Structures are given as structure tokens and as C-alpha cells.
Amino acid sequence: xxxxxxxxxxxxxxxxxxxxxxxxxxxxxxxxxxxxxxxxxxxxxxxxxxxxxxxxxxxxxxxxxxxxxxxxxxxxxxxxxxxxxxxxxxxxxxxxxxxxxxxxxxxxxxxxxxxxxxxxxxxxxxxxxxxxxxxxxxxxxxxxxxxxxxxxxxxxxxxxxxxxxxxxxxxxxxxxxxxxxxxxxxxxxxxxxxxxxxxxxxxxxxxxxxxxxxxxxxxxxxxxxxxxxxxxxxxxxxxxxxxxxxxxxxxxxxxxxxxxxxxxxxxxxxxxxxxxxxxxxxxxxxxxxxxxxxxxxxxxxxxxxxxxxxxxxxxxxxxxxxxxxxxxxxxxxxxxxxxxxxxxxxxxxxxxxxxxxxxxxxxxxxxxxxxxxxxxxxxxxxxxxxxxxxxxxxxxxxxxxxxxxxxxxxxxxxxxxxxxxxxxxxxxxxxxxxxxxxxxxxxxxxxxxxxxxxxxxxxxxxxxxxxxxxxxxxxxxxxx
Amino acid sequence: xxxxxxxxxxxxxxxxxxxxxxxxxxxxxxxxxxxxxxxxxxxxxxxxxxxxxxxxxxxxxxxxxxxxxxxxxxxxxxxxxxxxxxxxxxxxxxxxxxxxxxxxxxxxxxxxxxxxxxxxxxxxxxxxxxxxxxxxxxxxxxxxxxxxxxxxxxxxxxxxxxxxxxxxxxxxxxxxxxxxxxxxxxxxxxxxxxxxxxxxxxxxxxxxxxxxxxxxxxxxxxxxxxxxxxxxxxxxxxxxxxxxxxxxxx
Numbered sequence: 250x251x252x253x254x255x256x257x258x259x260x261x262x263x264x265x266x267x268x269x270x271x272x273x274x275x276x277x278x279x280x281x282x283x284x285x286x287x288x289x290x291x292x293x294x295x296x297x298x299x300x301x302x303x304x305x306x307x308x309x310x311x312x313x314x315x316x317x318x319x320x321x322x323x324x325x326x327x328x329x330x331x332x333x334x335x336x337x338x339x340x341x342x343x344x345x346x347x348x349x350x351x352x353x354x355x356x357x358x359x360x361x362x363x364x365x366x367x368x369x370x371x372x373x374x375x376x377x378x379x380x381x382x383x384x385x386x387x388x389x390x391x392x393x394x395x396x397x398x399x400x401x402x403x404x405x406x407x408x409x410x411x412x413x414x415x416x417x418x419x420x421x422x423x424x425x426x427x428x429x430x431x432x433x434x435x436x437x438x439x440x441x442x443x444x445x446x447x448x449x450x451x452x453x454x455x456x457x458x459x460x461x462x463x464x465x466x467x468x469x470x471x472x473x474x475x476x477x478x479x480x481x482x483x484x485x486x487x488x489x490x491x492x493x494x495x496x497x498x499x500x501x502x503x504x505x506x507x508x509x510x511x512x513x514x515x516x517x518x519x520x521x522x523x524x525x526x527x528x529x530x531x532x533x534x535x536x537x538x539x540x541x542x543x544x545x546x547x548x549x550x551x552x553x554x555x556x557x558x559x560x561x562x563x564x565x566x567x568x569x570x571x572x573x574x575x576x577x578x579x580x581x582x583x584x585x586x587x588x589x590x591x592x593x594x595x596x597x598x599x600x601x602x603x604x605x606x607x608x609x610x611x612x613x614x615x616x617x618x619x620x621x622x623x624x625x626x627x628x629x630x631x632x633x634x635x636x637x638x639x640x641x642x643x644x645x646x647x648x649x650x651x652x653x654x655x656x657x658x659x660x661x662x663x664x665x666x667x668x669x670x671x672x673x674x675x676x677x678x679x680x681x682x683x684x685x686x687x688x689x690x691x692x693x694x695x696x697x698x699x700x701x702x703x704x705x706x707x708x709x710x711x712x713x714x715x716x717x718x719x720x721x722x723x724x725x726x727x728x729x
Numbered sequence: 730x731x732x733x734x735x736x737x738x739x740x741x742x743x744x745x746x747x748x749x750x751x752x753x754x755x756x757x758x759x760x761x762x763x764x765x766x767x768x769x770x771x772x773x774x775x776x777x778x779x780x781x782x783x784x785x786x787x788x789x790x791x792x793x794x795x796x797x798x799x800x801x802x803x804x805x806x807x808x809x810x811x812x813x814x815x816x817x818x819x820x821x822x823x824x825x826x827x828x829x830x831x832x833x834x835x836x837x838x839x840x841x842x843x844x845x846x847x848x849x850x851x852x853x854x855x856x857x858x859x860x861x862x863x864x865x866x867x868x869x870x871x872x873x874x875x876x877x878x879x880x881x882x883x884x885x886x887x888x889x890x891x892x893x894x895x896x897x898x899x900x901x902x903x904x905x906x907x908x909x910x911x912x913x914x915x916x917x918x919x920x921x922x923x924x925x926x927x928x929x930x931x932x933x934x935x936x937x938x939x940x941x942x943x944x945x946x947x948x949x950x951x952x953x954x955x956x957x958x959x960x961x962x963x964x965x966x967x968x969x970x971x972x973x974x975x976x977x978x979x
Contacts, residue, residue: 684778684810687831695830701821
């Protein structure tokens with residue numbers, strides 16, 4: 250599309266009633282090609298990027314929202330959403346922690362979040378948060394020294410267009426699914442990581458991200474590329490409860506691992522789950538996929554999902570390289586009226602590929618959750634191996650847990666194992682602990698954390714500790 | 730220390746305890762014997778506060794306090810500890826973690842500080858070697874994959890660490906070979922002192938050769954029908970329960 254046309258589209262948007270006296274950087278609700286052009290223009294993107302977005306949008310128009318998941322929610326009105334708004338100005342945010350909801354602060358306290366991070370997480374104006382700026386700068390220098398690129402996706406599109414163009418959409422194509430198509434058309438935020446050949450990223454890309462995660466967007470797009478023999482560990486999200494005015498979140502995460510590369514991607518998701526009736530909670534529809542493109546590459550997903558009213562999420566691995574390895578470790582906790590349909594896909598394409606799936610689901614209150622996993626072994630994947638274990642723990646008798654394992658085996662040299670258990674949190678276990686003087690609540694926490702141990706030990710150390718605390722907070726009052 | 734007065738208990742609609750009376754004083758070791766289904770384990774479960782047991786009348790006092798109004802953990806913190814016949818497995822929870830949590834719950838309830846880690850380790854290691862248990866025990870998940878003997882030793886280890894006022898042992902001798910029995914009995918004997926009471930539920934005289942009781946009670950059909958000293962246990966072993974039944978019916 251010529252830039253002249255684009256400008257026309259943008260200006261047409263203005264004539265359609267764009268109200269300048271509110272905030273000049275926000276588009277009114279609604280989605281059409283001009284909205285997309287507006288976003289692309291705002292981000293200063295090259296033309297190919299706009300084309301890419303529009304292609305996605307046109308595919309999205311022909312698609313329908315998936316209905317196979319074990320979820321129940323009212324239809325979403327995509328024309329009622331505003332697809333671009335500039336970051337909140339500092340003067341609109343709380344100026345200090347004194348202005349923040351004390352309940353939120355109490356939770357931070359329980360989770361043991363460091364003081365200087367609490368302000369950032371609560372959305373306090375950045376210049377009021379001491380330290381965070383200098384910390385960020387130190388990290389940036391260290392990464393630059395190692396040659397690691399770590400920046401926002403928008404910056405990457407401008408600064409490293411060749412890399413982005415080569416890899417964006419190469420794992421999750423624009424038309425992959427309904428939510429991925431929508432994301433491809435309108436994404437405005439997200440991160441880009443490139444670790445060059447032979448480089449081991451000198452730090453966990455976590456603390457940095459955590460401080461900056463307070464402003465995560467509605468349609469995030471993350472792309473991580475690990476070149477030959479490179480390594481990176483990335484942590485998304487944070488344990489602190491995050492509130493957001495946007496109900497719908499549809500993120501896309503793409504990981505690319507070349508020969509002998511190793512990517513570890515950990516998520517702690519704690520979006521607002523809504524009130525006890527599920528009102529006001531976040532809908533989290535995420536597409537996450539890793540491509541083990543090179544031989545002996547490895548991608549490992551670890552997730553702790555405690556938030557959101559609705560979670561729809563299946564981090565997957567395409568095991569294309571010979572002897573490549575995919576792993577999925579998941580803890581999903583639902584309480585109140587939460588619904589979660591989550592799991593993974595392991596697609597074995599290359600010879601000697603291996604995958605491990607460990608999924609732990611904990612349902613309490615009136616919540617409902619499903620594990621949905623696909624293990625697919627293609628005809629060329631000689632000697633592929635998979636081990637799957639999904640365990641569900643029920644607390645109380647008004648919740649539900651379901652397991653939907655799918656296997657498609659196209660090669661008879663493959664070894665595929667599946668183990669599944671569902672248990673109620675044992676009254677005998679509770680009684681045993683209580684008869685030793687441990688309170689019911691502490692006993693539940695102890696039993697649940699024990700149940701999740703196989704997954705927690707995959708998390709980076711500091712987050713494992715926070716994840717345990719998070720579980721305890723999530724399940725507060727679940728028993729009794 | 731413990732007073733059980735005219736205790737009636739029903740489980741799922743049927744009456745198991747039918748007016749049970751029992752008094753246990755500090756320093757005493759009591760053995761509760763009787764045929765299967767007499768209500769022996771029901772008594773210890775009711776004292777510990779397990780769900781599913783309905784007390785229809787009677788009372789249970791511990792150091793003068795009404796036990797039946799207390800939560801399970803409050804009873805434990807008051808000094809009552811139940812050693813289980815079938816200790817449950819808790820996957821993923823390390824033994825040492827449970828021990829420490831239980832000990833600290835006690836200390837906090839008494840208004841003390843939590844125990845410092847080195848002090849705790851010293852205490853646990855001493856008791857561990859006394860029970861002839863390997864250090865690796867502490868790192869294993871609670872009762873998971875434990876043999877019958879290991880589970881029972883572990884119950885006694887908890888008693889040694891937690892030092893209850895009243896130790897209740899439910900069929901602690903079941904599933905033990907002679908060697909394990911000796912170790913367990915030594916552990917229990919080491920708990921004996923002037924301030925502590927022990928209430929053992931058992932089927933067999935065998936255990937009582939190692940732990941000599943002060944009082945022996947025969948529980949039949951929900952009531953204690955005969956009490957005596959250690960010789961009563963010998964008599965039961967020799968003659969069975971029939972004669973007690975006949976005597977009490979007469």
C-alpha cells in the first residue's frame with residue numbers, strides 16, 4: 250500500500266469522529282482497515298509491516314471464534330474495543346503508594362514483592378519510582394555487551410527490520426487461529442529478543458521485565474530468536490495481581506531455536522480473575538508456540554497460571570530438528586468462578602525428538618478447568634518419545650477438572666506414555682497435618698505445594714518461592 | 730489428665746461407642762484392647778477430632794478443658810498427638826518440612842519464637858539416630874513409598890520431636906517385624922515420664938511385652954467391660970475375649 254493511501258485511511262479515521270479534545274492518541278472503539286493503518290502509522294512501521302497486518306485482518310474476517318474449548322463466556326463484541334491507546338500519562342497515575350488500593354498492597358506484602366517494585370506494579374508514575382530507571386540501564390548495558398538484542402517489538406520493527414521480517418509469523422502464521430489473526434492485525438506491544446550465535450544470555454530476562462510489565466498491553470506480540478548454540482531464559486508476567494481495564498487479552502508468543510539452541514520460557518500469570526462471581530475478570534486467549542528448528546535444539550515452557558476469569562492457552566513445541574527436545578511444565582490453579590482450558594501440543598516432526606509434559610491442575614471453589622494436550626508424531630519422526638503426566642487436585646465438591654489427551658501417532662517406532670490422576674485433596678491428608686497442630690489453611694498450602702513440586706522446581710529460583718506464595722494467596726479461604 | 734465420661738458416638742448412623750468411661754492420669758501408660766469392631770480406634774479418632782464421628786452424648790475433658798469444642802489442631806497444640814495405624818502419604822511434601830511446620834506451630838501457639846534451623850537439625854538428628862533411621866528419611870516425601878515399619882517409626886519420630894502430653898498410638902504394632910517392633914517400643918518407652926500419659930490401642934499382647942502398661946482395658950461393643958493391670962493382658966492372650974464377654978453379661 251502506498252503511503253499516500255495510508256495517510257488517507259488515517260485521516261478518514263479522523264473525519265469519522267475522532268475526538269481530538271479527549272486524548273489525541275486514542276482511537277475510538279471499532280476495527281477496520283483504517284484502524285490498523287492508524288496503529289501502524291503511530292508505530293512508525295515500514296510498509297511491509299502494514300501489509301502483513303492487513304493480510305492478517307482479512308483472514309480474521311473469514312474466521313470464527315473457536316467453540317471447542319471447555320469454556321463458557323458471552324460473545325465478545327470486537328467493535329466495542331479500542332485498539333490503540335497511548336500509555337497513560339504520568340499525571341493520570343497514582344503519584345505514590347498512598348493513592349493505591351490498600352488491598353492490592355496487602356497482597357504484594359504477602360507475596361514478598363520488593364518494596365521498590367511494588368510501586369511500579371501498582372502503576373505509580375515512573376519518575377516517582379526510585380531506582381527502577383537506573384536498574385534498567387545497568388541491565389541494558391550488560392545485554393548490549395553480550396550482543397543480545399532485547400527491546401520492544403515496535404522498536405525491533407524499526408531498528409532490526411530484517412530479523413523481524415525473517416522470523417515474525419514464521420512460527421505462528423497470521424491465520425493460525427482466530428485470536429492469533431486478531432493479534433497479528435492489531436498488536437501494539439510486546440518484546441523482541443535475539444541471542445546471537447554461541448551466546449549464552451548473561452542474565453535471566455526476568456527482573457527487568459517484571460518492572461516493565463506493569464504496562465503490558467492487550468494484544469502483545471513476543472518474538473524470541475535463539476541462534477545456533479545460544480541460550481536464553483525468559484520470564485513473562487509476574488506474581489503480583491494485575492488489574493487491567495481491558496477485558497480481552499490475546500497475546501502471541503513465538504520462539505525460534507536454531508541448532509543446539511536452548512530457550513526456557515517461564516510464565517507466571519496472575520491477571521485479575523474477577524469478583525467472586527467472575528465479573529470484571531480478564532479473558533486471556535493466548536497463542537504460544539516454539540519452533541525447535543535446528544537439530545538438538547530445546548524449548549521448555551514452564552507456566553504457573555493462577556489468574557484471569559478465562560484462560561485459553563496451549564504453549565506448544567514444533568520439534569522439527571533432529572533430536573530436538575520440547576518440555577511443558579504447568580500448574581494451573583482456579584478458584585471462585587474461574588475457567589481454564591489449557592495444555593500443550595507437542596508436534597514430533599524430526600527423528601529422535603523427545604517431549605515431556607507435566608501438568609498439574611488444582612481446582613477449588615466453583616471453578617472449572619481442563620487439560621487439553623496433543624501429542625502428534627509424524628511419519629519421519631523415527632524413535633520419537635513422549636511422556637505425559639497430568640494430575641488434577643480438587644478442593645471441595647463444587648469444582649471440576651477434565652483431561653482431554655489427544656494422540657496422533659504416525660510412526661510405529663514412537664514411544665508415547667500417558668499417566669493421569671484425579672484426586673480430591675485428601676481429608677486424610679488434612680487430618681494428618683492438623684492432628685500435628687498445623688492449621689487447616691497451612692495444611693492445604695503444604696499439600697498443594699507438594700502436589701506442584703515437579704513443576705515449581707523448573708522455575709527460576711526466585712520465582713519458585715514467589716509462585717508458592719502466590720498459590721497460597723490464590724487458595725485463601727478455599728477450604729472451610 | 731484425660732477424662733472420658735459416658736461417651737456415646739455414632740458413625741454413619743450406627744452407634745459405635747455406647748457409654749465409654751476412661752480416666753488417664755499423668756505418668757500412666759494405658760492399653761486399650763478388645764476384639765475387632767469394638768470401637769478402639771473410634772475412641773482415639775474422637776479424641777483427636779476426626780470428622781465423621783458424631784458425639785451424641787457424654788464428654789471428653791483434657792486437663793479440665795472440653796476437648797469436643799476444640800478444633801483438630803487446637804487439640805494437637807494442647808498436647809495430644811495421635812500416632813496413626815495407617816499414616817497417609819503426602820506426595821511432594823518433605824518429611825522434614827512437616828516436622829518443622831508442626832514443631833513451629835506448637836512453639837508459636839506457646840508464644841515462642843520459631844526454632845532456629847541449626848537447633849532444629851540437631852534435635853531431629855538425635856531422635857533420628859535413636860529411631861535407627863537414615864538421614865535420607867528427612868528428604869523423602871511424607872510416608873511416600875515408606876514400608877510399613879518405616880511409617881511406624883516415622884510416627885514415633887514425630888512424637889519424639891513434638892513431645893506431646895498425651896501420646897495416643899493406634900495399632901502401632903501392626904505390620905512390624907520383631908526388629909522394627911523393638912525399635913518402636915524403645916522409642917515409646919523413652920517417651921515415658923511422670924508428666925506424660927500414653928494410650929495404646931492394640932490387638933495383641935505382643936506389644937505389651939515391650940511396653941509394660943500400668944492399666945489394661947478391655948473394650949467390647951462400645952464399652953469398657955473390664956480393667957486391670959498388666960496381668961489382664963496375659964490372661965486375654967491365654968484365654969481370648971470370650972470369658973470377658975460372659976463375665977460382663979453375667
